[in-house]
Amino acid sequence: MSALLTATTVLSETTEEFELPSINYSAIAPILIIFGAAIVSVLVEAFAPRRARRPLQLVIVLGSVIAALVVVVSLAGTFLITAEGAIAVDGPTLVMQGTLLVVSLLGALLMAERTIDPLGDAFAPRASALPGSEDERQFTERGYLQTEIWPFFLFALTGMLLFPAANDLLLMFVALEVMSLPLYLLAGMARRRRLLSQEASLKYFLLGAFSSAFFLYGAAMLYGYSGTVSLTGIAAALSAKPGEGALVTIGVALLLVGLLFKIAAVPFHQWTPDVYQGAPTPVTGFMAATVKIAAFGALFRLLYVGLGGMQWDWEPVLWIVSILTMVVGSIVAITQTDIKRMLAYSSIAQAGFILVGVVAVSREGLAGSMFYLIAYAFTTIGAFAVVAMVRDASGEATHLSKWAGLGKKSPLVAGVFAVFMLALAGIPLTSGFIGKFSVFTAAIASGATWLVIVAVGASLIAAFFYARVIVLMFFSEPTENTASVVVPSAFTTVALAAGATVTIVLGIVPQPVLELVSNADVFIR
């Protein structure tokens, strides 16, 4: 009864004192721009004539991403919490948002490509038409394009921008879903190998929904313990009430399941190779690069801001997860025969290396991880751009045997791909080396020497399979099976060139970006 009375009192008090929430619109303008563009993009799908849709959508997507990027740059140095404590705009948020926008600009260029495939772009002309049916044949013949990918793209990007900025568990959950739901659909829209694509979509969806249910239940447990969903409030409750108890332990464990699934950490990585292989290659490149940035942003904020008080509880868990992720990712990648699956396991291993920076629990760890994420994102999207260009009669030639001797047939593209492989392996003079170096030194500085030793061991294993691709491309003779490289239009060329340039420039002159991330390594609390 007394609880009911309290609840009613609270209710009446809040009704009387109700005020409009104060929202700093300029600080969340990048999110609003992309969200607004997503809605306009839906309207274009509904009302614009078919022929006009693609150009209109491209203008909306590229325009809004560039506009949001300009706003993010102009927000540099902002350090505030707005929307009644729900959104934090600080250094890490802005770095992640800026990177997300640049990388998704490249992702949009890859998705807009339509000269690589003689049939059109990488997406099914109608995702609803049965694979192999008469409908599908006619849609293809008439040259229909599925322009609905663009609203999906923009909604996913909205969620991604919101994810690292979310300062309470409710917004984090909503952002997680807004990011994921469009990606589930995009994964199932490939033009070729549609059964694989639909299967990837189903697996991604069921496992993703499963993991986000864990995240939500974890949020409920922490709410039960602290009486609030805001990260700041949870941190205050954790420091005020020592002796954490079962609610907190279960809550943190379940929240971590949800987030570690999104970054594809072992043992929550099973979906990654299947989805990366089945999804249309531009979408794979886009989501491989961006989801990892957004999810790591949220993981950092949750652990450092919300759960900083119980560092000694989650740190050992992340030690184990990090080791497992690096080792399993690197070893299983060796056995892969499909380039997309190999890159998927490589992205799992990379997640493990970035987790080393999380485990460091220091400003240097955060800065190093952000640098690593930037380096990884550009390299990955570039690598998938190359994968989309290497084709034979049946479409993309993803089997590794078809890459044999590619360096002799197309030295330039194979050379660029070799640069990406070297960067992912962490060879000096590429961005990957600086990333690994800054993450590992941060971890050693905070006493995680053993973890770094394991990480270096895993890098050596990983270097083996990256080097194997290079050897395969350059030191074996082309056979009649060897795929050929299709000359793409300006879209893919620009994205590929940008990816390669950033990979090399960050390896040779990393200083400006290192300064940027180390000036932005403090979370607002």
Added chain:
Amino acid sequence: MNPSNYVMLSAVLFSIGALGVLVRRNAIIVFMSVELMLNAANLAFVAFSRMNGNLDGQVVAFFVMVVAAAEVVVGLAIIVTIFRTRRSASIDEPNLLKY
């Protein structure tokens, strides 16, 4: 009635949902189990809201309902597409992607 009983009930429902995802083979049932997990979380939020004496948890429950509805739209679209292609909603049959 003690609201902590509802938390217990929500834990039971969540476990049933999680078990359902792991053991059932029909995509629709698996999906229903996921929804059961989300609703178990809702129940926990509302029960905790009562125990903590603030309304945050009830507000969260509304947001979760909206998100769950959006998830249903996306999920059923994917499952129906798979069903139309394969004439089956079993999650064991799509097995082209492996190793």
